[in-house]
Amino acid sequence: MRVVTARKYGSPDVFRVENWEIPSPQKNEIRIQNHNGAVNSADWRLRKPDPKLVRLFFGILKPKQPVLGISFAGVVDAVGKNVTKFQIGDKVFGSTGMQMGGYAEYICINESSVMTTLPKEISFPQGAALPFGSLTAIDFLQKSNIQKDQTIIIYGASSSVGTATIQLAKHMGAVVTAVCSAGNFSLVKSIGADFVMDYDSFHSESHNKTYDVVFECVGKSSIPSNLKHLTKGGVLVLVGASFKDMFQAAWISLSRGIQIKFGPIKETLENLNYITELAKKGKFKVVIDKSFPLESMSMAHQYVEAGHKKGNVVIDIIN
Numbered sequence: 001m002r003v004v005t006a007r008k009y010g011s012p013d014v015f016r017v018e019n020w021e022i023p024s025p026q027k028n029e030i031r032i033q034n035h036n037g038a039v040n041s042a043d044w045r046l047r048k049p050d051p052k053l054v055r056l057f058f059g060i061l062k063p064k065q066p067v068l069g070i071s072f073a074g075v076v077d078a079v080g081k082n083v084t085k086f087q088i089g090d091k092v093f094g095s096t097g098m099q100m101g102g103y104a105e106y107i108c109i110n111e112s113s114v115m116t117t118l119p120k121e122i123s124f125p126q127g128a129a130l131p132f133g134s135l136t137a138i139d140f141l142q143k144s145n146i147q148k149d150q151t152i153i154i155y156g157a158s159s160s161v162g163t164a165t166i167q168l169a170k171h172m173g174a175v176v177t178a179v180c181s182a183g184n185f186s187l188v189k190s191i192g193a194d195f196v197m198d199y200d201s202f203h204s205e206s207h208n209k210t211y212d213v214v215f216e217c218v219g220k221s222s223i224p225s226n227l228k229h230l231t232k233g234g235v236l237v238l239v240g241a242s243f244k245d246m247f248q249a250a251w252i253s254l255s256r257g258i259q260i261k262f263g264p265i266k267e268t269l270e271n272l273n274y275i276t277e278l279a280k281k282g283k284f285k286v287v288i289d290k291s292f293p294l295e296s297m298s299m300a301h302q303y304v305e306a307g308h309k310k311g312n313v314v315i316d317i318i319n
Helices: 041-047 054-058 124-144 160-171 182-190 199-203 223-227 243-256 269-280 294-305
Strands: 002-006 015-019 029-039 071-079 091-095 106-110 115-117 151-155 175-179 195-197 211-216 230-238 259-262 288-293 312-316
Touching (some): 029 294, 041 054, 124 288, 151 160, 160 175, 182 195, 223 230, 243 259
Parallel strands (some): 151 175, 288 312
Antiparallel strands (some): 029 071, 029 106, 029 312
């Protein structure tokens, strides 16, 4: 089978296409013929690595797992002897989590992983694009305990996490302001944003409004600039926080009693099923910007890391 490996940390040029033997599932695993994957911000941060602290968990000198990729969508083509939840021929999608391995034609994964059956209303590319942004968004929204009629401003609203946050916050009854480039105003309005502004407007002196939740998706605005717009007792969310940001946020939370949410998310099957039901009913749209073939992984990473994508970038593994 074809896999794309990153056998060292570095730029997108580290990727290589290799041929591996097709794996066999263990007794509690299923094997998936992978139709589509996705490139997310977590992928390029692990590849780079950014922050450098990543090395402590994924390999000091080089990645312990050379095949990156968290999201997948495909068809079950083999099952272990103890598997009960899935059978050969099932269409499935989900997240491999920190096991990774999504940049491959076949994946073996425990049947209890965060994955579910792909409904007929959702395509393979949509299934691969759905997990990362939406599971990140819903986890942070739950941690923020956002309520009906509360206000939320989403910085980086046209990103994968941003487009998911808009829709989920609206579904929860919040009033949503989206911050993105002017060229993406129509996109964020089409998926539910009540108000829009560009980045210059967000940072301008005339912008003095405060919000119950300030949701920073892309790690490109400072903590002080975000706290300026946070209502007393509100919650600041830092999705793309650097190690420096995390340290600063922890100190501010401790010394000033301000709620700041950051760090790893908890992916759950319950949340994936919840979002899948919304998508089936047409209440959640998976936004896909571009797709790249598996062999063009370097180009896909370059595009995602540049920070200008709208929603998600998908990898085509089986044409």
